[in-house]
Amino acid sequence: MTVVLGLILAAINPALAEKASLADTQLSDPAKEAQAKALMETIRCVECQGQAISDSNADIAGNMRSLIRERIKAGESPEQVRAWLIQRYGDYISYDPPLGGATWPLWAAPFVLLTIGIVIARSSFRRKR
Structure with a gap:
């Protein structure tokens, strides 16, 4: 073909x-x-x-x-x-x-999500104590 x-x-x-x-x-x-x-x-x-x-x-x-x-x-x-x-x-x-004006969210997203995850985990552990 x-x-x-x-x-x-x-x-x-x-x-x-x-x-x-x-x-x-x-x-x-x-x-x-x-x-x-x-x-x-x-x-x-x-x-x-x-x-x-x-x-x-x-x-x-x-x-x-x-x-x-x-x-x-x-x-x-x-x-x-x-x-x-x-x-x-x-x-x-x-x-x-x-890295530029339109692509900075792509580069920043992993760090932002990691920070949010750490904050949630810390608050979760504090409540259990």
């Missing part, structure tokens, strides 16, 4: 066929493929939201894998590709979002 789709895409537009093939095809340079795969594991699928694009079967994840491989193949560094993806899709796309 994938081969037939690839042939149809190649007949319609060779550029589309290359993008579709890069979604699940490794780059010929093992170092660049390793960089691409490492980056794919840190980028969140915008459709699945809980999965990295390396694990997702969603069409948008395949397109993003293709874009990453295409840009790394062209010589961009993983950091440049990550910055481009964040600019295009927003900070949420990264499993490690930068």
Whole structure:
């Protein structure tokens, strides 16, 4: 089925066929493929939201894998590709979002919840005495 789709895409537009093939095809340079795969594991699928694009079967994840491989193949560094993806899709796309005005609650939430848990536990122990 994938081969037939690839042939149809190649007949319609060779550029589309290359993008579709890069979604699940490794780059010929093992170092660049390793960089691409490492980056794919840190980028969140915008459709699945809980999965990295390396694990997702969603069409948008395949397109993003293709874009990453295409840009790394062209010589961009993983950091440049990550910055481009964040600019295009927003900070949420990264499993490690930068600390900023919109993301500070994500970073502060674990500490706030831990503090609340400690306060509840201490008050609970005090009542039992």
